[in-house]
Amino acid sequence: MRFSQYFLPTLKEVPSDAVIPSHILMVRAGMIRQLTAGVYSYLPLGLRVFRKIEEIVRQEMNAIGGNEFLLPGLSPNELWAETGRLVDYGDDMFRIKNRELVLAPTHEEVFTSIAKPNLISYKNLPQMWYQIQTKFRNEARPRGGMLRVRQFTMKDAYSFDATWQGLDESYSKQAQAYRNIFTRCGLKFFTVTAHSGAMGGSESEEFMVEAEAGEDTVVISSDNKYASNLEVASSYAEPVGRSDSGLKLEEFHTPNIKSIDELAGFLGITDKTRLAKSRLFVVPAKSEGAKDGYVLALVCGDDEVSETKLSNIYAAIRPGHPDELLEIAGADAGSIGPVNFRNKSVEFIADLRLKDADELISGACKNDHHIRNIDLKRDVPGIKYEDIRTVKDGELSVDRNSKLRLVKAIEVGHIFKLGTRYAEALSAKYLDDNGKENVIIMGSYGIGIERIAAAYIEQNNDKDGIIWGGEIAPFGIHLISVGKKSDEIRQSANKLYEELKKSGYEVLYDDREDISPGIKFKDADLIGIPLQLVISEKNMKNDEIEVKIRRSGVREMVKSADIFNRLPFFMEKA
RNA sequence: CGGGGUGUGGCUCAGCCCGGUUAGAGCGCCUGGUUCGGGACCAGGAGGCCGGAGGUUCGAAUCCUCUCACCCCGACCA
Numbered sequence: 159m160r161f162s163q164y165f166l167p168t169l170k171e172v173p174s175d176a177v178i179p180s181h182i183l184m185v186r187a188g189m190i191r192q193l194t195a196g197v198y199s200y201l202p203l204g205l206r207v208f209r210k211i212e213e214i215v216r217q218e219m220n221a222i223g224g225n226e227f228l229l230p231g232l233s234p235n236e237l238w239a240e241t242g243r244l245v246d247y248g249d250d251m252f253r254i255k256n257r258e259l260v261l262a263p264t265h266e267e268v269f270t271s272i273a274k275p276n277l278i279s280y281k282n283l284p285q286m287w288y289q290i291q292t293k294f295r296n297e298a299r300p301r302g303g304m305l306r307v308r309q310f311t312m313k314d315a316y317s318f319d320a321t322w323q324g325l326d327e328s329y330s331k332q333a334q335a336y337r338n339i340f341t342r343c344g345l346k347f348f349t350v351t352a353h354s355g356a357m358g359g360s361e362s363e364e365f366m367v368e369a370e371a372g373e374d375t376v377v378i379s380s381d382n383k384y385a386s387n388l389e390v391a392s393s394y395a396e397p398v399g400r401s402d403s404g405l406k407l408e409e410f411h412t413p414n415i416k417s418i419d420e421l422a423g424f425l426g427i428t429d430k431t432r433l434a435k436s437r438l439f440v441v442p443a444k445s446e447g448a449k450d451g452y453v454l455a456l457v458c459g460d461d462e463v464s465e466t467k468l469s470n471i472y473a474a475i476r477p478g479h480p481d482e483l484l485e486i487a488g489a490d491a492g493s494i495g496p497v498n499f500r501n502k503s504v505e506f507i508a509d510l511r512l513k514d515a516d517e518l519i520s521g522a523c524k525n526d527h528h529i530r531n532i533d534l535k536r537d538v539p540g541i542k543y544e545d546i547r548t549v550k551d552g553e554l555s556v557d558r559n560s561k562l563r564l565v566k567a568i569e570v571g572h573i574f575k576l577g578t579r580y581a582e583a584l585s586a587k588y589l590d591d592n593g594k595e596n597v598i599i600m601g602s603y604g605i606g607i608e609r610i611a612a613a614y615i616e617q618n619n620d621k622d623g624i625i626w627g628g629e630i631a632p633f634g635i636h637l638i639s640v641g642k643k644s645d646e647i648r649q650s651a652n653k654l655y656e657e658l659k660k661s662g663y664e665v666l667y668d669d670r671e672d673i674s675p676g677i678k679f680k681d682a683d684l685i686g687i688p689l690q691l692v693i694s695e696k697n698m699k700n701d702e703i704e705v706k707i708r709r710s711g712v713r714e715m716v717k718s719a720d721i722f723n724r725l726p727f728f729m730e731k732a
Numbered sequence: 733c734g735g736g737g738u739g740u741g742g743c744u745c746a747g748c749c750c751g752g753u754u755a756g757a758g759c760g761c762c763u764g765g766u767u768c769g770g771g772a773c774c775a776g777g778a779g780g781c782c783g784g785a786g787g788u789u790c791g792a793a794u795c796c797u798c799u800c801a802c803c804c805c806g807a808c809c810a
Contacts, residue, residue, distance in 0.1 A: 170759070170771060171744050175803050195802065250809060264810090298733075298808060306810090352810095364810090373810095572810065604810080642768050676770040683770090694769065704769095 159633070160655075161668040165202050168681050178371040180615035181303020183624050187685050189611075196300025196308035203685065204611075206632040208311065211610050212290050214342045214629060215313045218335040219288045224315060227289040229269070233262040241267055241583040252294045252308075261294035266580045266602060269316045274586040277598060280320045283588060284328060288315035290607065302371055304612040305568060311607040318581075319599045320588060329361065329575055332603045336365055336571050343610050344628025346617060347570065350376055350385045365571035369616035372566040377549050381560040389466035392545055393553040393562050398431050398458060398515040405517060405531040407497065412528045416492030418459040421519070421528065430459030434512065434520040434532065436494045437463050438483055438504075439475040449503075452478070452486055456496060456508035456520070456534075461547040463509075468546055471507070488523045495520030495529060496538045506541040508534060513543045568613045576600040618709075624686030625709045627732065633666040634729060636687035640675040641695040651693045654703070654721070661722065683708065688732035691721075707732045 169186040176182040184190045189204030200208060216226065235258045238244035238251075244260070252261035262268065269287055277283060293312045300307050317328035333349075340347045345367050352362040364387070366376055377391035378384065386392070415421050418433050434456045441451035453472055455463045469475050483491055488500035496506055500523065512518070516533035534541055551564040581587070581598040590596050611630070618625040626632065635658060639651035648669075655667040666687060668678050675694075682690050692704040702715045705728055716724050 169743070174738085174744070177804075192802090248809095295810080297810095299804095299806090301804085569810070606810090640769060672768095674768060674770090674772060676768095676772075679770045681771085692769080696769070 159666050161666060162670050164666070166685075167201070168684055170680075176303060178302050178305070178616070179619050180305070180371065180612040183615055183619055183684070184303060184612070187624055190304065196297055196306070198304065198307065198309075198608075203632050207611050207626075207630055208607055210630045210632070211343060211607050212311070212313070215290060215339055215605060215607070218339045218342075219286075219313065219315060221338075222286060222331040222335050224286045224288045227269075227287055228291060229262075229265050229289055231261050231292055231294060232259050233268055234259060237267045237271060241580055243267070249298070250296050252296050263293055263295045264312075264602075264604070265289070265291075265314055266316065266576070266600075267584065270580045270584045270586050270598075270600070273318050273581070273598060274584055277318055277586070278588055280588055280590045283318055283320040283598070284324050285318040286315065286328060286331070287318070288313060288603075302373070302612075304608040305371065306373065307608070310609070313605040313607065315603040317601040317603070319601075320590065320596065322599060325575055325577075325599045325601055329573060329601050332573050332601065333363065336573065336603070336605070339605065340365060340367075340570065340610075342629050343614060344618070344630065345570065345610065345614055348378065348382070348385050350387050351390075352387060352572065352574075360575045360577055362572070362574045364569050365573075366567035367570050367613040367617065368565050369568050369613060370566050371616055372568040374567045374569055376565055376567045377562050378565060379555040379560040379562055381555075383557075383560070384555050384562070388549060388564060389464065390470070391549040391562075392556055393549040394556050394558050395461075395509075395511045395547065395553070397511050397513055398518075400514055400516045400533075400535075403517060403531075407529055407531050407537065409522050409524075409527055409529050411526060412493075413526050415526070415528070416490075420492075422459070425519075431511075432515070432518050433459030434495065434508075434515075434518045435459050435461065435463070436496060436520055438478040438487060438494060439465075439468060439472075440478050440482060441472050441475050452501065452504040454487075454494070454496060454499070454504050454506050455546055456506070456512055456541075457547045458509065458511050461509065461511070461550075463546055464548040467544070468507075471544055471546070487521075489521060489525050493521040493523065493525050493527060495523055495532070496534070496541070497529060497532060498523040506538050507546060508538075508541055508543055509547045510543050510545050511547065568609065568616065570609050570613050571603075571605045573603045574601060576602050619686075622680070623684035626686045626688055627709065631688050632685075633664045633687045634689065635663050635665045635725075636682050636685065636690045637665050637667040637693070638678050638682055638690060639667075639669060639693045640678060643671050644695070647693060647695060647698065650698065650718075654691070654693065657722070663725070689725075689728055 166188045168188050172182050173185045176185055188201055190198045190200055193199050235244055238260060251263050277285060290313045292309060294309055297306055297308050319325045319328055347365050347367050349363045349365055352364045375388040377386050377388055412424055415424050418430055418435055421433055422430050437455045439453045441453060443450050455468055457463050486501040487494040512534060514535045518532040519528055519530045520532055522529045549562060553562050555562055578597040578599055581600055586598045587595045588598055615624055637655055639647055641647055655665060658665045686708055688708050690706040697704055701718050703718055703721050704713055705716055706713045
């Protein structure tokens, strides 16, 4: 492609609305332009990258027996009502105003509706279906350039199996395909087990790319054996233990003490482990007329309650409102504790660190008062112990063999054993070899195409621009002609360009005239094509071509006659 | 949805508090010339009813009210 004919608007300055590196660079390198919040136009260079990623994904899907579909974005309300998601998806789904249609945010329903009349015998199974298609999600707050948007390209795949073992196989095929895809895209990634959600038992893994701009916080062990979403991560935590002193409960006055830190300061101590932090949660009633439940969660004063872990134990929970606290506990947030509860139907749960602990200090359920010498075993009958704390940076892994690190990460892929939820709702069933009717067992597997590009750029950039590599570089070679425009330079650059193309290289040829060399070099580094070839007056005198590797910045002079012999070597190194 | 911020030529921004001639700068763009290995130089030029509506005022980019859009933090979400 000749630069002079290519629409490649590069920007010297940082766009005012871009903050993270991938967003800034995608705009500056002329890959994308924003149309409105969370919606981007793909310019020729960006499209080229996205298409390359799609092609890798397509190849790997086909390699595991995937059937490529292309389903519509528009979808009838009726179908979504059948699975309950017309309501459940809430405001995150775009809804058409003048027709009973939605813009599909995902395609379980539509794929299942095709499976239902067609996958009717065990002989039709298993099947692996996928598409690379535009998704619409009405994100409340799009952010981070292409990281969270309202319209994006997703590869979504769905497996249909007759048995749970079959699902396991489909799932692991996808997992392997995902590893191939991200490796080929040049991403440094890892996987974490995602939280199982309300359905429980369903296996689910997220493919994560470490990046400061990421929205997820992930815990990884230094020996790389453990990785988990912070929400559900566990660490080794020293138990508080018992002293068995048998000291009696003792209430004391703590004027205006609201937080654990203030309490520690008031008591003149630094170790907060025995200052039990109490948080009251509401378990909303499941049906009309039923009563809400209440849970008091206790953790050490230097820990935080993980609401995700709690909700995995109690299903839906929410923090109690101030007026609820007062009514149920008889005190405001800073003075609540496990004894003296006004409302007797509260369940108590404490973190494992506090198992059977005594000599604890906590709120007295009376404003401005605390109690010391609380013995959970003696004073809080019926208390449960579970892992409900949030892991902190620098703690030891559960096996105590390595240190844990909290990192920010971008989720680029998610695979999920769906089970029978959608097939059941839409009654997609097949007959087994005994003639018995069974519900089809499904898995779903998603990859965000643009997110891969963004995540790649987050990991591969420097002060000058993007550094492409792997298989997703928009072009393999950036040919630059510099210097005073003479017929000589123009002709030899043109000739090299044609020869490179003939040899199968993808070349961006900066043939612009009356553009100073500096601009060409800056643009080349910004766009970040792995190899730059420079033809100039200076080089031509020695019958040489300069080869620059974008990533390392290394330059080497190569005799014109040798260039085609040496190129594979350079491509390898780039 | 809560909190904060920003809207001024194509881009990045100044001017706004403290209202007062024709609204500025840099970059980019056009013309001519000089340059030609890391975002060149000189000369000339085009381009904006200051997000929108209403109001205050003799007079509004500037003050007030409403509104729209975008960005950031959080909530939510995958």
